[in-house]
Amino acid sequence: MADTSTYQAPNEAEFGDFVALLKPRVMSLVVFTAFVGLIVAPVGLHPLVAFCSVLFIAIGGGASGALNMWYDADVDAVMKRTQGRPIPSGRVAAGDALAIGLALSGMAVMMLGLSANWFAAGFLAFTIFFYAVIYTMWLKRSTPQNIVIGGAAGAFPPMIGWACATGGIAIESLLMFALIFFWTPPHFWALALFMKEDYHKAGVPMLTVTHGRTVTRRHIFAYTLVLAPFAVWLGLTSIGGPIYMSVAVVLNALFIARGWQVMQRTDEQSYRDGHKAEKSFFKLSLYYLFAHFAALLAQHWVTP
Incomplete structure (x- = not known):
């Protein structure tokens, strides 16, 4: 304790x-x-x-x-x-x-x-x-x-x-859970990429501390691939629709592309430009979740 x-x-x-x-x-x-x-x-x-x-x-x-x-x-x-x-x-x-x-x-x-x-x-x-x-x-x-x-x-x-x-509980609520659950690791690992020293000093075994930034970048990209199908699947349920599906397709394509960009980076590149790509991915992850749930709300309000 x-x-x-x-x-x-x-x-x-x-x-x-x-x-x-x-x-x-x-x-x-x-x-x-x-x-x-x-x-x-x-x-x-x-x-x-x-x-x-x-x-x-x-x-x-x-x-x-x-x-x-x-x-x-x-x-x-x-x-x-x-x-x-x-x-x-x-x-x-x-x-x-x-x-x-x-x-x-x-x-x-x-x-x-x-x-x-x-x-x-x-x-x-x-x-x-x-x-x-x-x-x-x-x-x-x-x-x-x-x-x-x-x-x-x-x-x-x-x-x-x-x-x-x-x-x-229903499939819709389970998929909303999955959306946040699979979004969380890449969101926090992106933060950990440029806050590694903090976690190291505190003795918190974040992935960046135990396995390094290269492995963390690979995990981030892998989770963007796992996340996308659940986000799209939610659009096929009773609470989905064209508004939500449009947002999900565009945002997940962008999330995967940015995740790929982060994975291709080296520590030297990251230090040289002040973790620019990692911080950009982290910022995108903040908008990502809000936009999906806002789209669900908008879809609900326009659906008869």
Whole structure:
């Protein structure tokens, strides 16, 4: 278990520091994909129920972030990218972060069960457990496959949104899961290509650290090939259509082409131009996921 006892806040924290604990940028992705999963489901929900469902999924996602920050405070203190987070910077005490994470987790699960259904609530509870325990406490520090397996936690929200509306699982929700699940490794490995030293210093066995950048580049390209069929398959289901399919075909062709470009690079080329291609691929990966789910939403709204 991580030693978080040394991270005590010398000053009183501000409200913004507690918001930062919930990883609002990550939460925004959780909210959006869960919202899309709920909206495109074949069963409509009362607007108030839908709003409450998305709200409590978001709170559950924020709770996961707080638990992650509590456990990873020692790692965050070492990595340049995360040193300014509330706990390692000393603005929030580790114990407070743990208490907030546990309290919000319990509240989110209970309230989702009461507002939507208990299947969705159980799914949310499992997702919080998976991210906080399976990924954060176990996989992240023990295997270079941490992102591959742990990525499931970030892929569950649209399935939870779908479950809020339908009370179950369907091929459409599974394919939305697959879209995020297979997108996650190339997205994070692209980041790791130009942040390798941070992970090395922190002792996190990211693929770039354990197998090097050349192997990581090959894995990125391989995952773009695996990802594309699932993205297109989703367009052939009841929630797909010409709008979504057009976006999926264009974006996946571009994603594969950029992945191929990254794979052909050498470390010397990357250092020489400041990781230009790797950063470009990472930026594209951010738009990639948003565009697919936005296309699902647009397809739903224009379909009679």
